[in-house]
Amino acid sequence: MALRLRRYILYAGLLITALGALLSLTTRRTDIPALIEGDTGGDIGLLKLATDMPGEYMTFGDSGDFKLKSVRAEVQVEGKPYAIRMFPPKRTKRGWARIEDIGFSLRLKLNGSAETLALKVLPPGREDKFISGGKEFSVSLEPEKEIPKGSIKGKVYNLRLPLFKVKADGKEAVLKKGEPVSLGKDKLLYEGSPLWVRVAFVKDPGLLLVYLGIGLLALSPVAFLRFK
């Protein structure tokens, strides 16, 4: 009986995982909207975002070790709030939800017209691009100060109130919150930099089966040893 049981656990795990995977592959639908902190106008909104992002981040030379361990978003889906993390996914009215990505957005007035850009400028040092009025702009985080250390320079980034460097047509300017700057003929005003998250909403009837199957497979060696 015990021998049969341990065999059944293994076979059931394999079968259920295979069924779940097949179902997932054929029926999964994914929607990944970018939500900006405080933006609660539509069906989906981001009420609150909590991360362990440091207030200051320092790099030396080309090396850096930017890591986040926890990101927790309070997301409102069709009027109901959910606390969502990277893992495990949370069941919501729009399907399984989990955080996919995080970054700084840039609320900007460019020649008088307001724009909100969800930028991928993290980890600090990375450059992102956007196009406005047919012109391409490059944006990156700008260090607040530089500390020379021997032949190497340490760069300190303020991540509470970041500075941005914008480049276009071979010219560049550093954006400070509330201070208008000129970049060639363009006038820019940096109004804020709330965080954004991309939340993946996944409709997948096979996901629970996959978890169940993997759980049984993980259990089968235990059962093998227990009933030997």
Add this chain to the structure above:
Amino acid sequence: MTPFFLLIFSALKTAALFLTAYGFLSGGQRRAFAFTALAAGVLGAGIGLLPDLSGGLSDAQRDSLQKAFFAFSSLFLALGIISPSKWFGNGILRRGTLCLLGVSLTLFPLMSLTYSFKGAVVFGGAYLGGVAALFLIAGGVFALWQAFKRLNPGRVFTPDGLLVSLASLNLLLPLPEGFSHLRFVTTAEGAIARYLAEVVDSAVALMLLPEHEFIITPAQKVAGFLKGPEVSLTLTALLILLPPLIVAMRAMLKPEPDTAPQGVAAQKRKKLSAFRADVLLRAAPVIAVLVLNYAVLHTANLSASPVYDPEPVPLISEGGELKIPLDGGARPPARGYEPPRPALPSLKKFSAGIGGSKVVILVMMRPDGEVVACLDACEICPPEGYGQKGNVLICKYCNTPIPLITLGRPGGCNPIPLKSELRGDYLVIKTDELISASKEAGKNFGQWH
């Protein structure tokens, strides 16, 4: 190894493996094996001489050949452990196995031999060397043939031992020049790593596990570990070492014969002694192959990730101080080969003469940006120094990995820290500090040389 030496070695290896299998088999099995092996050998030699290959093999051709060769030979590693006796005897399945064995032993080796020979003689213009190599190969094959006529492989091999030994030797011994890049260990490790990466990526996507560049979760750490070199190397080691190990254990754990019918104690002892000698004789070649496989695995692993150990740059004390330039100055290692330099931060070594002895200092930037200087020795091991392997320092005496972030901390196998001062682009160490630290280190192991 020179091209001709490898060529001769490879030819004689093929002949020896063929003769071993030929000598082991008998009757119809021998005919089936020999016919297939010779036919595959002629075919392989023909492919090697094809004009298409004269301009060098394309990446796709190399890849296909590599896969075919390794697949064939791996098959016999697997067959060796599946069944000891099922694959020998009569019947379609058993004849089929012998045919495959013949193909595996001759098709790819003869193709690589003729291809390399053509490259060296026809395109390389080494006619004299080619003729000499041919004579040596012919003489070697004749000598092997004469030797194998007197030997009885059936005495020392079990069927599974034969399969595993032939497959291992065919797979792991070097191939002729032009094919010497085909190394089973590195190829298998790469293939396993790619396969694992695909499986883990599929599981990550299927189970909605997080995968992010800088948001690190435990699930991502597990997935990263499974895709890492440690797991693929472990699986490669199992693939190479398990078959001979299982076959050797099977041979050695064979139950002793029943000696009850023998009434006289001396006869019992004689029977048991003969049995034990037979077991040892049959296990010996597989154990030898196991040792060889381990050596090949170890060598491949070492060459894949060598320890970076730069030659120390000599310093001269000025005004009681040693000024170490932070912009490098480290020389490449003087060992005849150039291992890849690890990504920054990298280890730098300097030497200074203290009281007639040479003291070696290592300087490194920790991951937190602090530049630290230490003696190239610790408090507990003989002062053989450290090398860098990726993101750790390795004590060359006890092989202990030292995380870079712990540099500058005293104790254990950590390098003995030295007080230093950052002055512009130089790290300055007082000579007195170096003398007292090296005296302290010398208490345990005498003076340095």
